[in-house]
Amino acid sequence: MSSLEVLKEPPFQVKEPQDNSRKTVAVIQEMPSRKPVGLLDARVCQLKAGTQVVQVQGDKVEVQTCHVEDGTGRIKLQLWGDQIGTVANGSSYTFTNLSTRKFAGKLFLTATRKSTILQMPDMQGIPVSETASDDEADISMVTGHINAADIVILYSCPLCHTRQPTFDIHARFHKCQWCKMNQKAATYTAMGNGTLVIMTADSKRTLTISNSVLQRYLDHEGFLQLMADHEDVEEHFLDAGQFQFKLHNETVISLTKCPCERAELNSIDGNVDLIDLGESSENPNC
Numbered sequence: 001m002s003s004l005e006v007l008k009e010p011p012f013q014v015k016e017p018q019d020n021s022r023k024t025v026a027v028i029q030e031m032p033s034r035k036p037v038g039l040l041d042a043r044v045c046q047l048k049a050g051t052q053v054v055q056v057q058g059d060k061v062e063v064q065t066c067h068v069e070d071g072t073g074r075i076k077l078q079l080w081g082d083q084i085g086t087v088a089n090g091s092s093y094t095f096t097n098l099s100t101r102k103f104a105g106k107l108f109l110t111a112t113r114k115s116t117i118l119q120m121p122d123m124q125g126i127p128v129s130e131t132a133s134d135d136e137a138d139i140s141m142v143t144g145h146i147n148a149a150d151i152v153i154l155y156s157c158p159l160c161h162t163r164q165p166t167f168d169i170h171a172r173f174h175k176c177q178w179c180k181m182n183q184k185a186a187t188y189t190a191m192g193n194g195t196l197v198i199m200t201a202d203s204k205r206t207l208t209i210s211n212s213v214l215q216r217y218l219d220h221e222g223f224l225q226l227m228a229d230h231e232d233v234e235e236h237f238l239d240a241g242q243f244q245f246k247l248h249n250e251t252v253i254s255l256t257k258c259p260c261e262r263a264e265l266n267s268i269d270g271n272v273d274l275i276d277l278g279e280s281s282e283n284p285n286c
């Protein structure tokens with residue numbers, strides 16, 4: 001969530017033509033904008049650490065940018081929503097149902113709602129290009145408590161994917177305000193983001209956290225069900241003690257509970273043998 005920009009073309013087009021053929025980056029580079037790319041085998045050769053939030057038809061949407069290569073060329077690829085965080089730098093994937101876009105004369109690829117990303121064996125015989133992330137200089141690690149949290153959770157219809165202007169989190173059912181279909185409230189997609197005020201050893205910092213980072217953390221900790229209520233997420237953060245934050249400027253890229261906090265929590269539960277001290281035990285602030 002490092003910046004907010006307005007996207008002129010929506011990433012998803014409802015009636016985009018189908019294409020099932022496998023293409024190379026060189027072929028894609030010669031295509032016009034808004035054309036389907038059925039299949040692409042490529043290696044991720046550059047991955048931005050942080051994500052961006054862009055405005056798409058009035059909605060704020062999180063996007064992650066990477067570059068992929070296949071030996072014939074290299075091209076930018078945008079990932080959205082659940083696709084964020086599913087690729088790793090240096091790994092190879094079969095991407096399906098991508099689409100071309102053009103911005104400032106440069107062609108790039110965007111994933112669509114129908115896209116799948118399947119890891120494949122490393123591509124053979126392709127020279128490895130520079131895989132370092134371009135923004136590594138701005139990445140830092142800090143340790144601290146969360147002193148204040150403001151989490152906003154928005155809900156989208158599972159049928160028409162429209163963001164709901166209002167949503168009663170305590171109701172069992174919800175009628176979509178766009179397609180008018182009544183559905184179980186639990187089937188709506190929850191997307192969260194927010195602001196965390198943290199206290200480190202020497203300063204107070206205000207950080208932003210995106211949906212993908214928030215959901216990955218909660219999933220890892222086994223607390224994904226908290227996404228049903230923003231106050232539950234906020235209170236979890238306030239109660240959780242010390243965190244290690246990986247930051248890109250003032251945006252959280254990842255957060256993990258400090259090993260000492262795990263030890264404390266686990267010993268209260270009596271599950272001392274579940275303590276995992278391997279991950280970041282070198283942290284001097286713990």
Ligand SMILES: [Zn+2]
Pocket residue numbers: 157158159160161162176177178179180181
């Ligand atoms: Zn709907």
